[in-house]
Amino acid sequence: MKKLFTTLSNIWKIEDLRVRILNTLLFLLIYRIGSFVVLPGVNPVALENQEREGLLGLLNMFAGGSFSRASIFALGVMPYISASIVVQLLGIAVPYFQKMQKEGESGRKKLNQITRYLTVAITFLQATAYARTQIPAEARIMAEPLFSISSMVILTAGTLFVMWLGEKITDKGIGNGISLIIMVGIIAQLPGGLVAEFQARMGGNGGIIAIVAELIALFFVVVFTILIVQGVRRIPVQYAKKIVGNKQYGGVRQYIPLKVNAAGVMPIIFAQAIMFIPLSIVQFFPNAQGSFLTALSNYTSWQYNLLFAFLIIAFTFFYTAITVNPVQMSDDMKKNGGFIPGVKPGETTGNYIDDVISKITLPGAVFLAIIAILPAIASLLGVNSNFAHFYGGTSLLILVGVVLDTLQQIESHLLMRHYDGLMKTGRLRGRTPVTTGAGAAGPAI
Template identity: 45%
Template sequence: MLGALANAWRVPDLRQKLLFTAMMIALYRLGAFVPLPGVSEQARESGLQNTNAVTGLFSAFTGGAFNSLSVFALGIMPYITAAIVMQLMTVAIPKLQELSREGETGQQKITQYTRYFTLALAFIQSIAMTLYLSSGAGGVAALAGAGPVDYFLVIVTLTTGVMLTMWLGELISQHGLGNGISLIITAAIISQAPRAIQSLIEGGNVTVIIILGILLLLVVTAIVFVNEGQRRIPITYAKKQVGRRMSQGGTTYLPMKVNMAGVIPIIFASSLMLFPVILGQMAGGGTDSLLGRVAAFFEPGSIPYLIPFAALIIMFTYFYTAVQFNPVEHADNLKKQGGYIPGIRPGEPTALYLNGVLTRLTLFGAIFLAAVATLPYAITGTLNLPPGLFIGGTSILIVVGVSLDFLRQLESQLMMRNYEGFLKKR
């Protein structure tokens, strides 16, 4: 691996892309330390004190920018939500389907719609966070004594921070290496790891540290195994006449990944399960109110929370996989190209076969995602760890998945230039 990195550094084009990517990530991390205008001096020094499920989730995906009340406090989450919703709407709305089939021009229009949707979501979330800070729910009156102008300035700053983060991510994707949005999220998650490690070391419990290290190694190994796992369906192409030439046909395979949905089902399920908690906190009144009792019942880590959480992950995994892979469409394409699966008739039988294979693969991938998402809660409760100390399964899944994708892109760049890459071919 070190040799491959040295090869990449010796290539001027790759070195420029790596440096540009590092510079954009550094700018994003710098913004995480710039405080919001108008907040009190006490809030700037101490940040949010009362951590809970909602603030812990935002803090993890923003690299601590949420708790420190910085200009990037909302991170990139509005853009992710907008992108996922637009992807689902592309399947459901015929006009967007037509745009997606128009190639690069249609994709640019969809990307523009996603940006507008991101702006709207960022503005709404900025208003919600401003109300949250003004209420003193974070343990400190961050906007004590602030007026309408101060509120407006905070809302505009938070919205601008989201759009600037989105712009940095797009610049990385265009001029750097890897998916910019994914790399920004990964950098934010990794930035919280040293603080968690320091807290464990200061606790002085060597046994807990060893157990967590072993569990982390096992989880990472399992994530790599499942993310890289695929079922290869053999495809045979018959000989056919192309002009005056006879094509020889041949045999290839159709790769079907075990985890086609990635981490998106967990993000969807987390958003839905945190919705009662958010409503309860915004309504106030503690556990005396109806919303407060509902929020307490669905407290993250409790049995009433984990069971529907796992069920939603499994449901969304099937739903999003169906959006990503259409067996009927693949069967039709194979039939048009003269390809067939050995022992399976072309057309509808091929579609039924692919659907059966996809259903079995998705079941395993869905159960795996549910286990990875719920495991941190069980570990936190068993080892009596403070909430948010152990990096969640969702965070590990994102970091490992993005790292593998980054290495694959760097691998392909090296192979194009006749350099030995990271992965050894057998």
């Protein structure tokens, strides 16, 4: 406890870190206040008893409840996430985007601008669909088409404002702004889900013993998720000695930390984006609705979870292949005079790294799929759907990843100013930069 108070005191003493933390809290407070501002022309009383289940409930969680409240931030940052994924995929397939990725800072600015324009287009489409399908007629107090037009414009402006808040948090605050906004939205749903589960259990469905068992299970699931997020396979690298004047350089052993889950949460996001297709077909084309499409629209069905797990495993290998480049790592290592003991430099080293990545990616992908389907398993075991989302899936991975990343940034500020880190022994492990090439660090959300 004394160590904790000492660390908090050290954080407060560093002016730059203190200002960044206060800025982050201020921007997040603005976001949470805006999430309760209802769209003009909507009667909020008519939306109070509206429940969001399944995939729509998951969207509502990411938006911090704004989706079900018909808030000006109802779409949250999901259109921006979708646009970012599209631009990343274009960077793989289209030479023009590949060229921009290699142009350094200027290319990054161009890609960011394209992402913003694409965000506007996606938000317009999603805002139109949201106004027409998710706000019932009895909740509207404004005539058409004025309601749809105003809602589309305001929802688009709300998403762009949230995106701006995220960028300001990244620049002026601490941590990744977009990730923190999503995390705050998820955490905001935890008290309500916990209260609903407590009331259900105490109402005769298991009692206090069931509540304690669920909390213990949640604790172990969180620990398991942290192990997956933090797990690395270290490959030793030896550097040749260089003597310049009276000084010796190199001759030390370092490590390449290859993450067990190098793809992070991106495979689940990719897979979930595809799993939204059956739901969209069912909503927009009721005549095409069948038993198979209905099953794929229900996140607790075995058909949905089997396909979901398969897509996650496939996307894990795909995303790892495009983010971790063994050939580049081998070339960088060779240029810097480094080699893996017992492995020939050059192509042999690249093949060795690729073989190690393949071996650790398979269990990482399987464990990621297990984490992703845990909420469905919890729901089938009788856990309230609002509380079951915290047993795994994208929500838990985002919470764990964002919290660890933010703590690492705070610890970096402390260590840079010669203070002790957040942990009493050792340093926080996680997104450790690769010493001999890019690609081992997991992507942030």
